[in-house]
Structure formats: C-alpha cells, structure tokens
Amino acid sequence: MDDLIFQAIKKRRSIREFTDQAVSLDDLKLIVEAGIWAPSGKNNQPWRFVLITDDGVREEIGKLTLYSHILAGCRALIAVYIDSEAMYDPVKDYMSVGAAIQNMLLTTESIGMGAVWLGQILKNKKQVSAVLGVEERYNLMAVLAIGYPVHRKQKSHRKDLSDFIIKKFGG
Numbered sequence: 001m002d003d004l005i006f007q008a009i010k011k012r013r014s015i016r017e018f019t020d021q022a023v024s025l026d027d028l029k030l031i032v033e034a035g036i037w038a039p040s041g042k043n044n045q046p047w048r049f050v051l052i053t054d055d056g057v058r059e060e061i062g063k064l065t066l067y068s069h070i071l072a073g074c075r076a077l078i079a080v081y082i083d084s085e086a087m088y089d090p091v092k093d094y095m096s097v098g099a100a101i102q103n104m105l106l107t108t109e110s111i112g113m114g115a116v117w118l119g120q121i122l123k124n125k126k127q128v129s130a131v132l133g134v135e136e137r138y139n140l141m142a143v144l145a146i147g148y149p150v151h152r153k154q155k156s157h158r159k160d161l162s163d164f165i166i167k168k169f170g171g
C-alpha cells in the first residue's frame with residue numbers, strides 16, 4: 001500500500017509558533033488551490049477566501065480573538081468564508097468547506113509550512129468581516145494562521161479507533 005497520504009494525515013499537527021520567514025501571496029494561492037479541489041455537493045464550490053500577508057490587517061484581526069498571540073507570531077492568514085448565495089444545503093455545504101480546509105492544512109505542511117485552524121475567532125465574525133470589508137452574503141467559517149514552524153515536536157492524541165465505531169457488520 002502506498003501510505004504517503006495516510007502518513008501525511010497522521011503527521012499533520014496544529015502549528016502555533018512560527019519563525020519570521022515571510023509567506024507570500026503566491027504561497028497562499030497554492031494552499032487555496034488545494035482547498036478548491038475538495039469535493040462539494042453538486043460541485044457547488046461554496047468556499048471563498050481572503051488572503052492576508054499584510055501585517056497591519058493581521059494585527060487588526062488579532063484583536064478579535066483570544067488567540068491574538070498566535071496571530072502576532074504567524075506570517076499570514078487565510079480567512080475562509082462560505083458564500084450564502086452558492087449554498088444549497090447547509091449541512092452538505094458546511095462539510096464541503098471543512099473538506100477544503102483539511103486539504104489546505106495538509107498542503108501547507110507539504111510545502112514546509114505550518115498552520116492552525118482558528119475557530120474561536122468566529123465569536124467575532126462580524127467584526128472580522130468589517131475589518132476585511134467582506135459583504136454579509138459571505139459567512140466566516142474559519143481563519144487559518146500560517147507560517148514556517150519553529151519546530152515540529154507538537155504532540156496530539158486521538159482516542160482509540162474502537163471508541164468511534166458504533167457497529168460492525170461483516171468479517
């Protein structure tokens with residue numbers, strides 16, 4: 001079995017400490033490119049993105065989360081939105097955006113960078129959109145903080161596989 005993808009999935013960690021090395025808009029575009037190749041219901045591609053490498057904008061966004069220290073240390077942000085006008089079914093559309101985000105996190109690692117998916121900031125999603133000048137038809141789903149990791153010693157854990165399997169049929 002070619003287990004490269006499986007290993008990449010297991011090795012991915014949330015990165016919260018970053019070096020000073022700059023991240024370019026081209027780097028962010030590559031990460032977004034991975035996102036848009038996620039599956040979506042009816043292939044409706046409801047995801048939208050704001051790319052941020054500007055320090056001043058990042059600083060303003062940083063004031064809107066408990067994780068401001070992460071935003072202060074990272075080099076770039078991607079704000080991930082869903083377009084309400086592209087949606088056809090909330091559950092399916094939100095899941096599609098989640099799939100896009102996972103593609104983006106894995107691709108970020110594959111190009112030597114690291115990222116963390118920030119959800120707490122959604123508490124202030126209206127203010128985030130105001131800072132970014134994003135219209136109300138777009139709903140903020142997540143902010144990804146991106147940069148080059150200081151180290152890769154992050155640990156994480158998962159419960160045992162058997163904790164998640166409710167039933168089994170077959171041998």
Ligand SMILES: Cc1cc2nc3c(=O)[nH]c(=O)nc-3n(C[C@H](O)[C@H](O)[C@H](O)COP(=O)(O)O)c2cc1C
Pocket residue numbers: 012013014015016067116117118119120121154155156157
């Ligand atoms: C929906 C969602 C919201 C999250 N929000 C935050 C957050 O606001 N701040 C943070 O530091 N990490 C956040 N994380 C990262 C999780 O804490 C992390 O994925 C989890 O602890 C497992 O660690 P791992 O990503 O290294 O496997 C979030 C992850 C998800 C999927």
